Amino acid sequence: MTIETVAETAANASALEKGRAIAARLNPDLEDILSERYDAVLPGFSETLIESAYGRFYAREGLDLKTRQLATVAALTALGGQTAPQLKVNIEHALAAGAGEREILEVILQMAAYGGWPAAINGLNAALELFGERARSPEASAWNGQ
Amino acid sequence: MTIETVAETAANASALEKGRAIAARLNPDLEDILSERYDAVLPGFSETLIESAYGRFYAREGLDLKTRQLATVAALTALGGQTAPQLKVNIEHALAAGAGEREILEVILQMAAYGGWPAAINGLNAALELFGERARSPEASAWNGQ
Amino acid sequence: MTIETVAETAANASALEKGRAIAARLNPDLEDILSERYDAVLPGFSETLIESAYGRFYAREGLDLKTRQLATVAALTALGGQTAPQLKVNIEHALAAGAGEREILEVILQMAAYGGWPAAINGLNAALELFGERARSPEASAWNGQ
Amino acid sequence: MTIETVAETAANASALEKGRAIAARLNPDLEDILSERYDAVLPGFSETLIESAYGRFYAREGLDLKTRQLATVAALTALGGQTAPQLKVNIEHALAAGAGEREILEVILQMAAYGGWPAAINGLNAALELFGERARSPEASAWNGQ
Amino acid sequence: MTIETVAETAANASALEKGRAIAARLNPDLEDILSERYDAVLPGFSETLIESAYGRFYAREGLDLKTRQLATVAALTALGGQTAPQLKVNIEHALAAGAGEREILEVILQMAAYGGWPAAINGLNAALELFGERARSPEASAWNGQ
């Protein structure tokens, strides 16, 4: 799905449809991954996450997608505790939204001032692991191994 | 201090000098406010904060100042607990760095997905209070009242 | 709207419609309050919260509404930082869902073991304030004063 | 120890004795596991935890044990950072207190609204891992492997 | 109660008795304040907190009381969200345990590296408020006003 299609989609679509368009841009496999993992035990899980997080937040106007993803990287780093798995997924999405590796690392480093040094160091380790995995196998996904 | 001066400063300056240049751009009174409040009881406080947070993070290359401030707004919203006072200061700094009110509100709203709805609502309330205070008295500072 | 109506609504409704039905049970003014406060600056805010939180979580099958609200009281107490305003709103919703004051206080107290004593004490103070306000003026809402 | 015995114990027992009765219901090996791990380096550790958490909270009247355990599952999910090991132990205790797997998953999912989506996803992963381990070896305990 | 009495108490006392001895040293009114506020709605509350927190932690051997209180000041500052009320109570207890104002401020400042600058600044503000209140009225207690 091209960016133009997303824009067309956005105008007259439901939150779920808008969410699907954005999620497809960030990771075309996202809804399938979520669905395979969780829908059998929690009916509607993948639809809920795509609608709520992507359709209701990332698909909104008023802020560009790249800045949205960098803001998420900032928040997950500062929260610290749940860093590794979801931070990696969102770093992958930030790259897909056009952010550079250096920009991502700068956001993470800055979080030392708000979430503390341990949160920043854990965040940097997660980012560097992900960059290494992608360099070794470009098809790798942060969803593997969690 | 103009943006050009900041750029010149940055090249061959200590972290403290770089921090002063950036802090002056965001809020010319920042170091004085910090110094008056804390330096008598904690010698070197204002210098430490200006050097550590502004000289060592905001003054870095690799990411523009506006995105840095929006990342901080994201993190403080998601952290939730210490929202109101420091979030307001950093929203003020985000405006000074060129962010629009809508962009700031969008970042805060999105944090519902990472810090939870209560954190997002508290963040929105803090932002709307600040926007209201600034509309009523343009000279107001988020440092007053904390 | 009666409980029967809610059940009817749930079967073949969108997440937004289901959310509206549940929210109406917990606080008939909820969507209006949210809309008046936030929709002008963040288009779609009230719809988003009603759909995402109420339509996608509280309206689900698999767990009764009272336990859902007590679980939320537990989480907001343990998180600590954003206690007072949203915790009060959710205590009000827990009462509307059939929980007793003592059950709510027991959940909050138990959180001393998971969020620490300060979080539990802050939670108890918020609950006792709300109970006092409701005793003095039964029409009071936790949304006032925040 | 039967539920009747617990009820009898509770009436005229010390907090430590009440705690032991409740802990025995949730996991008969709990005090031994804690004692073997920690009492040599921190004298009195197991007694302290049994008395403080179980005798002073779970053994209280005013709220049923199943709801207490679901409230704990909610809090640990929302707190996010310390999810996996203690969340698994408390999911095991929730099952022992009569909660169903679906009820536990519903509580965890709902926490997306209060602790954020990453916390909810980490919580779901921990629960699904535990359910899988128990399906494969019914004698497995969440205390193994931490 | 003198320090000698506390030491005597500790040897052959229950956790509750040990807790009472320590709490009396830190704030002779503590149990009464807790009892008046909470015991009517949550039977046994004051006894639980005195036993669990003071009898089971502060009364232990292996670390001096002053360092224990400074460790608590560190933790409450870093946690950030529940800073003001309980942090003030524990700063008061740290002073009662022999810590100086400067030592307390140093602990709080250092937390900028672990809980972030906003947490440290909120902590400093709480401490300075308390020191000011005590200078103006030496009989003041941090329990008033919360």
Added chain:
Amino acid sequence: MTIETVAETAANASALEKGRAIAARLNPDLEDILSERYDAVLPGFSETLIESAYGRFYAREGLDLKTRQLATVAALTALGGQTAPQLKVNIEHALAAGAGEREILEVILQMAAYGGWPAAINGLNAALELFGERARSPEASAWNGQ
């Protein structure tokens, strides 16, 4: 570098020099480890951490180094989420600053009252792992394996 040298250094040194002197006392390899891991991707990283955390906090007068390190152990335990890796590093630093194993375990246990039991148990597990590793191979460093 002897303690005397550190004292001499402190008087007329920059924050970076003071930080290097203190860091060398706690772990002579610290700056090299940080530099090798992070400076290539984030220029100036090791210098920033040594200056900001060690030069601006641990090198300050007003509180002894051992108490500072125990305060950090308290905070990291209470924060919970980022416990294992950075907590181990700081326990190692606390030992280097003169704290005993028992004192460290007491601080961690006490955090059950402020960060909850799961945070305390995770902290104890991290400490006991580190003590075990050091007993087996005295040259081991908490920086390995993260």
